[in-house]
Amino acid sequence: MTKILHIDDDIELGEMLCEYLRGEGFEAEHCANPLEGLSRLADGNFQLVVLDVMMPQQNGLETLKQIRLQYNTPVLMLTARGDNIDRIVGLELGADDYVPKPCLPREIVARVRAILRRANDSGKNPKDALNLGPLEVQPAKRKVLLHGQEVELTSAEFNLLEVLASHAGQVVSKAMLSEQGLGRPLARFDRSIDVHLSSLRNKLGLHSEKLPLTLHTIRGQGYQLSLD
Known part of the structure; x- marks a missing residue:
């Protein structure tokens, strides 16, 4: 089963999104602290990370930098709607795609499937x-x-x-x-x-x-x- 790690300080959103992802057939885990998320990424075999930009302990862009120093795991960024700077910087730092917040869980799942489908197609064909x-x-x-x-x-x-x-x-x-x-x-x-x-x-x-x-x-x- 595909494992997804969601790093976001919004606990309510994290629990809701992970529950939705599980209903879509994924194994999902939420971390409210980015440093804890980096630790879990090192311990677990995750196929994709959903990462929020705005977090008080350490913002998502800095967290993305640290992820890219060690992993090629696909990263989907959650950015503030209309904040083009965060989106561009996130892509430049190695994010695979982004979804502006607020957003529907269905849209996040669609982007997750698109990223994973491209990665899996090469192995199957x-x-x-x-x-x-x-x-x-x-x-x-x-x-x-x-x-x-x-x-x-x-x-x-x-x-x-x-x-x-x-x-x-x-x-x-x-x-x-x-x-x-x-x-x-x-x-x-x-x-x-x-x-x-x-x-x-x-x-x-x-x-x-x-x-x-x-x-x-x-x-x-x-x-x-x-x-x-």
């Missing part, structure tokens, strides 16, 4: 490795190698790179990236993909003249990953 010069994407193992060295990516970053590598040399629209990479329709004014791809550029050195691989932004159309 093994695909051949995708090779683009010095870059190798291994969908079955969810690994990325650059010049033979593994590059640590978040779940969302890997998913988006897999879509781009599968369509190397072609322009891929943001709508297609959202559907196939994030598992949800593209929302108006959603900058998630832009932030994830900016992180990918940095991690893979796609801005370096030494790498014969470029991630082009095609204005008004989408993105294109191609060998130079």
Whole structure:
């Protein structure tokens, strides 16, 4: 059974969400203290973390930093509605997706399923490795190698790179990236993909003249990953 850890100082919301998740077939645990949550993440075998941003002991962004130092576990952030800065910073720090609060448990579950579905699909339907010069994407193992060295990516970053590598040399629209990479329709004014791809550029050195691989932004159309 898929295990989900919810870290949020709102105990009432935490209990309600965990109860809803259990009713949807997940094993869910709530921690009201982020430090306690980090400890539980180390002890338990969790497949996903739902993390609130606004917490008094230690905010969610700092907690996310600490998670990313040790784990590639997918993280779904809960942010204040209209707070675009927290959303963008959260994505830059390695969050896989976000849901603005207040929100319905049903929406959180839908986002959770989308994140997990993309991760599980690779294991159920093994695909051949995708090779683009010095870059190798291994969908079955969810690994990325650059010049033979593994590059640590978040779940969302890997998913988006897999879509781009599968369509190397072609322009891929943001709508297609959202559907196939994030598992949800593209929302108006959603900058998630832009932030994830900016992180990918940095991690893979796609801005370096030494790498014969470029991630082009095609204005008004989408993105294109191609060998130079």
